[in-house]
Amino acid sequence: MNRIMESALCAEIDDEPRIRAILQSLIDAKEIPALKAFTHESAEKRHGRKRQVEKERKEAEARQRDMGISSEDSLDDLIKRRQHSREQGFNCLISHLEEKYAEEDAPAKKKGKKGTQ
Numbered sequence: 677m678n679r680i681m682e683s684a685l686c687a688e689i690d691d692e693p694r695i696r697a698i699l700q701s702l703i704d705a706k707e708i709p710a711l712k713a714f715t716h717e718s719a720e721k722r723h724g725r726k727r728q729v730e731k732e733r734k735e736a737e738a739r740q741r742d743m744g745i746s747s748e749d750s751l752d753d754l755i756k757r758r759q760h761s762r763e764q765g766f767n768c769l770i771s772h773l774e775e776k777y778a779e780e781d782a783p784a785k786k787k788g789k790k791g792t793q
Contacts, residue, residue: 677717678725689729692722 681687684695703710745754
């Protein structure tokens with residue numbers, strides 16, 4: 677059941693009883709073979725899956741807090757915030773390069789031909 681839940685698109689742990697019922701009806705109708713790993717799955721494995729999902733959910737919430745993201749923030753806001761910070765970094769880089777390499781308003785030296793007299 678672990679592989680089934682991992683490969684089912686958009687399925688969450690709350691959908692497991694529904695998916696299990698669908699598969700059991702297919703087994704009863706002999707449309708798919710009854711595998712021992714599915715039919716004799718222990719309750720401990722089911723609880724382990726639920727614990728794992730809860731652990732991952734808590735980790736995701738902790739990462740959201742670390743990144744300063746609330747559940748109300750949209751992806752668009754996050755992208756704009758990241759672009760703004762990159763723009764500030766780029767502007768800082770350009771200003772440092774201008775300070776280092778910009779020519780001051782000194783009179784330009786004229787280069788002429790030597791020894792033409």
